[in-house]
Amino acid sequence: MTYAFLNEDSKKEIRRAILKAISIPGYLVPFASREMPVARGWGTGGIQITLSIIKEDDIFKIIDQGCDGSVNAVTLRNFIKSTTIVKTTFxxxxxxxxxxxxxxxxxxxxxxxxxxxxxxxxxxxxxxEPDYGKRKVMHAYRDYSKLWVLLYEDIVKYSISRFASSYPVVVNDYYIMDPSPIPKFDIPKLNKNRGLILFGAGREKMIYAVPPYTKVEPLVFEDLGFEVETFNNISCHRCGATGVFMDEIVNEIGEKKYYCNDTSYCDLILNRKSEE
Amino acid sequence: MGYVAVKGGEKAIKHAISFYDKFLDFFENEGIDKKNFFVIQEILSESSLYSTNVTTNIFHKIGGDKFASSFFMRSFRSSCNNINGKRAIDVNKLRIIRKISSAFKNVPGGQILGPSLDYLVKVVGTLESVDNFNIESFPDTDIISDSILESFREKNLVKTLPKEEDPFDITKIFPEPPYKRSAVLQMMARGETGSLLAFAYTSMRGYGDVHPTIGDLRVGFAEIYLEHPFIGEEVKVCEILLTSCEILSKFEKQEDGRVKLTSGFGACFGFNETKAISMAIIDSALYNSSYTNNSQDIASNFDIIMNHIDSIESVGFANHYKLPHYVTFLSDLKVFENVLKGGN
Structure with missing residues (x-):
């Protein structure tokens, strides 16, 4: 099998899309999106980006819903390992x-x-707007009025927007972008982030990017502000960490326990404690 | 502990894939052809007649045409007597072989992957290299556990529709609008998988807005009880394989002002996960208000769903165009000629 599965022409096309995406932060760049050995909707966009840019000396980490060990992360990690020579890490x-x-x-x-x-x-x-052609025109004119109306109507009805994950963000004061279904908790991390963030949608055949140090702000009315999920007075039952995104787990006897969602962070804190 | 269980992903995947093969072997012994297991499951659910033997037989005889097999079975059904009216099956009581919830990391009763290729990388040739495992190291006790939505319902967090005292029976009367929900679910239960999937996908993609979280997806055996015609007692007559799916969707303000989570439900004969998920999405689209502003959705239209998902009807009609139509076409041509004359 070819190194990193995809043929070289496909990789080249994806790299070009990535370069364009980086040049126009938040802009949706269409790409051909090859059929992958994992099903559409299971990370085929992400995996195509990964396969196109992964170098022999990369150290690769893959997580699913915060966890290195959950089923789809395991599947994709094994797939990457089987087609490259890269080292993986948690x-x-x-x-x-x-x-x-x-x-x-x-x-x-x-x-x-x-x-x-x-x-x-x-x-x-x-x-x-379900029609892709119309959406493209809306982006071109930066006509985001319908989105503002949606936000407004939610606030009138529920006093809060019903966008929970995938909260819309304004990138570089220009395009409005879907940050992928990350929780609101992670939205502030996008702003002026030091790393390069690439977004891959395989089924919908789009690549977009937030380059390092780009301004990213949630779409909010200026008098209302933005609230993330809070876990006040809650610490991880396993490592004791606070101020991170938590999983709520009900154990066999019906008790509600909280654990770090980011399992490698949890391991890190636990290791540090055992060294002390 | 839940935490440990989730990290056991790698082992669970291997078992799920390996169990898949064992599972198919089991049904081969029960008379369902292993090579065509899943297409036979589709036919079982579309026939609205659960007979694995007859279905498998007819499927083989006619060369594996799915639509025609469902058609044969549906017509066979018309010749069978309905001896015991209608019975409800409680899907919480299924003897589970697979049960997953994507809403929580851990759920009461655990995540049971069962037989599944969901987690296999689809590279030709990989199936041959799946490790075998010792099935005897697993407990052979029956697994029966409630859907996670039950706990939400107990806390009154989920919108519930009024219970129907006398459910509809679409096999006896064709439903008229306004449709009872029992009739809608029954229509979908024997609807064609591809049609249901297509309508559900329109909602997932933006023509509508159901972005479900699977609260409970299960495959298992249901015990079927009937009233004995002579002794009058309830007797167990068989077990059938069922798939059911409950999804959670956006919350919505109710008429009494309370805000509740909405849900959707789908269940059908056989091992048909795609179908059950699609049903649950359409159910949710039909009975809950749209979240976003668009009004171009298809899946929330009762008339569309009730009349366009039955393969016996749609396939039959699509193929009737092969019948001679020379009379109608000649009259079409006559009108066409007249128009041309008038136009000149």
């Missing part, structure tokens, strides 16, 4: 290339790191 700060679904790791990215996020719905405007 440790965020030791990796050079991270593919993730629905989370940005708790440890901030460094300048030489690339984060690839898997995306189900690349275009935030799909919430108000």
């Amino acid at each position: 440790e965020t700060d030791k990796s050079t290339l991270i593919q993730s679904r629905h989370r940005i790791p708790e440890i901030p990215l460094k300048e030489n790191q690339i984060l690839v996020l898997q995306v189900p719905y690349p275009d935030v405007l799909v919430n108000v």
